[in-house]
Amino acid sequence: MRKAVLVLLVLVLLIPVLQVTTAPATNKVRVVVGYENEGALAAVEGLPGAEKVKVLREIKAAVFYLPPEAIEKAKGIKGVRYVEEDKVAVALELSSYPDVLWDVKMINASKVWDKYYPVYGWKALGRGVVVAVLDTGIDYTHPELKGKVVWCANTVGVKTYTGTKLSNCADRNGHGTHVAGTIASAINGVGNAGVAPNVTLYAVKVLNDAGSGTYSDIAEGIIIAVKGPDGVAGTSDDAKILSMSLGGSSDSQVLYDAVKWAYSNGAVLVAAAGNSGDGDPTTDNVAYPARYSEVIAVAAVDSNANVPTWSSDGPEVDVAAPGVNVYSTYKNGGYATLSGTSMATPHVSATVALIQALRLAAGKQPLTPSQVYDVLTKTAKDINSPGFDVFTGYGLVDALAAVDYALSLP
Numbered sequence: 001m002r003k004a005v006l007v008l009l010v011l012v013l014l015i016p017v018l019q020v021t022t023a024p025a026t027n028k029v030r031v032v033v034g035y036e037n038e039g040a041l042a043a044v045e046g047l048p049g050a051e052k053v054k055v056l057r058e059i060k061a062a063v064f065y066l067p068p069e070a071i072e073k074a075k076g077i078k079g080v081r082y083v084e085e086d087k088v089a090v091a092l093e094l095s096s097y098p099d100v101l102w103d104v105k106m107i108n109a110s111k112v113w114d115k116y117y118p119v120y121g122w123k124a125l126g127r128g129v130v131v132a133v134l135d136t137g138i139d140y141t142h143p144e145l146k147g148k149v150v151w152c153a154n155t156v157g158v159k160t161y162t163g164t165k166l167s168n169c170a171d172r173n174g175h176g177t178h179v180a181g182t183i184a185s186a187i188n189g190v191g192n193a194g195v196a197p198n199v200t201l202y203a204v205k206v207l208n209d210a211g212s213g214t215y216s217d218i219a220e221g222i223i224i225a226v227k228g229p230d231g232v233a234g235t236s237d238d239a240k241i242l243s244m245s246l247g248g249s250s251d252s253q254v255l256y257d258a259v260k261w262a263y264s265n266g267a268v269l270v271a272a273a274g275n276s277g278d279g280d281p282t283t284d285n286v287a288y289p290a291r292y293s294e295v296i297a298v299a300a301v302d303s304n305a306n307v308p309t310w311s312s313d314g315p316e317v318d319v320a321a322p323g324v325n326v327y328s329t330y331k332n333g334g335y336a337t338l339s340g341t342s343m344a345t346p347h348v349s350a351t352v353a354l355i356q357a358l359r360l361a362a363g364k365q366p367l368t369p370s371q372v373y374d375v376l377t378k379t380a381k382d383i384n385s386p387g388f389d390v391f392t393g394y395g396l397v398d399a400l401a402a403v404d405y406a407l408s409l410p
Contacts, residue, residue: 028065030086033074035060040079047073094125099193102303103182103322107347108400109195112354115400116361123361126196126353131183132225132239133346134218135176135246136211138203140166142177144185144192144329145201151229152203155220156213162224162231172209174331178338179245181329182346183353191335192328195350195399196357202228202239207246215248218289219258222269226262233265240366241356243349244271244295245342247287255289263294268369270296270349272341274312281390284314291316296373299392300324300344305383311341313390318373319380320392321347348376351399355406362407375406 028049035041041062045052047070053063063086066074075083094100094117095110104110116124140149152169154161161168171177184201185194206221207213228237242262262269274287290297291314300311300323307313308324323344330336355375356366367375379402380395388394 028067029071030063030065031071031074031083032086033062033064033083034081035062036079036081040077043077044074044080094187097187097189097193099185099187099189099191101192101327103326103347104193104195106303106305106322107195107351107397109347109351109354111400112358112403116358116403120358120361122198123357124354125187126184126199126350126357128360129196129241129353129357130200130202130228130237130239131196131241131243131349131353132202132204133176133180133183134204134206134221134225134242134244135171135179136173136207136209137169137171137176137205138180138201139171139174139177139329139331139333140169140203142181142329142333144188144190144194145177145180148184148199149180149201149203152205153221153224154205155217155224156205156208160220160224162229164229166203169203169205171203171205171331173207173211174334174336175211175245175338175342176203176205176207177331178326178328178336179243179342179346182326182343183243183350185329195347196353199350199353199357213246215252215255218244218246219252219254222258222262226265226267238265238267240267241349241352242267242269243346244269244289245340245345247272247274247290249274249276249287251288251291256292259289259292259294263369266366266369268296268349268352268372269294270298270345270352272345273297273299273314273317275310275340275342277307277309277311277313277391279309279313281313284316284390285312286314286316287312294369296348296376297393298323298341298345298348300339300341301383301392301396305396307384307391308339311344311391315390317390317393319348319376319394319397320344320383321397348397351376351397351402354399355403358403359406364407364410367406367409371409375402375409379405
């Protein structure tokens with residue numbers, strides 16, 4: 001139905017261990033005193049104004065509130081090994097890593113991590129959810145993506161491959177790897193971080209090394225992705241999120257039939273609106289399959305939320321996402337800065353992954369495709385003409401608002 005008008009990062013959380021006590025006088029300083037013997041500890045405790053908070057006898061250290069003048073006296077007590085200010089540490093925010101770039105922050109994906117990681121761990125970054133990338137393949141050996149691509153399919157040509165020999169779905173173009181990095185690149189301080197860094201990826205090569213593919217190859221890729229490794233739709237290994245940074249100008253029965261079949265089997269389909277925009281709101285140049293009502297069509301915006309002239313426009317556009325000068329992984333272990341609605345699309349498909357992963361983490365069922373559409377469009381940030389418009393749809397996708405709303409649903 002038409003959108004009714006519609007690397008491994010080991011994160012140590014350094015949480016302050018503060019005893020709940022009555023606040024000391026404002027002129028006192030919280031310090032840690034290292035001592036050699038009980039006599040030294042007693043001497044510090046006897047200093048004027050000293051307030052003992054706790055003793056860590058295993059390492060011969062005690063926490064005190066001391067007036068400034070008592071700190072110097074404590075340092076001079078025989079048997080006191082050290083006196084240091086008890087510094088305050090805070091939980092390290094994932095969004096503070098330097099590889100979390102403007103595009104991820106623009107859609108508030110990093111705020112999802114920071115809010116929900118303390119509660120749900122890596123599921124707040126997409127763990128437990130599969131995203132199928134229908135593209136030119138994925139550089140599965142890329143340091144940012146290594147271990148995340150677990151299965152692949154190649155429908156290009158006369159013989160179809162499915163299996164775990166990932167070299168059969170290698171990306172010699174770079175486009176698919178760029179898309180995959182926007183979805184799942186690791187948070188490691190290098191390169192770029194993806195919107196959902198802990199998702200599992202299926203590489204579905206439906207475009208050749210030159211970046212083109214037939215509608216029938218794409219249709220077959222859609223079906224294979226939804227059936228998953230066991231070849232049976234409706235089982236646990238199905239890809240229920242399909243990211244398609246591709247499109248053509250012509251309608252196609254075989255493509256539409258595949259889209260409808262995937263949608264009926266519970267898959268959320270996200271596709272690029274196209275790069276044929278003309279700035280004329282009276283024309284419709286949205287590409288297929290994004291043009292189909294079962295598909296979430298994604299337009300592009302730049303870092304200032306402006307729509308580039310080339311971003312396709314039309315009544316089928318649903319949401320917008322960063323798609324201008326997006327830095328991400330590339331073939332041969334590299335990185336590249338690319339522009340296009342192809343770059344905007346994975347921001348949305350990865351946002352869907354965050355929604356579904358956190359629904360599962362909260363003990364709830366994944367949302368249906370129509371529910372996902374409602375969540376994305378109702379929570380998008382209006383950035384163009386008030387309300388719906390043909391250039392940005394319902395607005396800029398907002399991962400945090402979408403997740404919050406999705407978790408409020410039964």
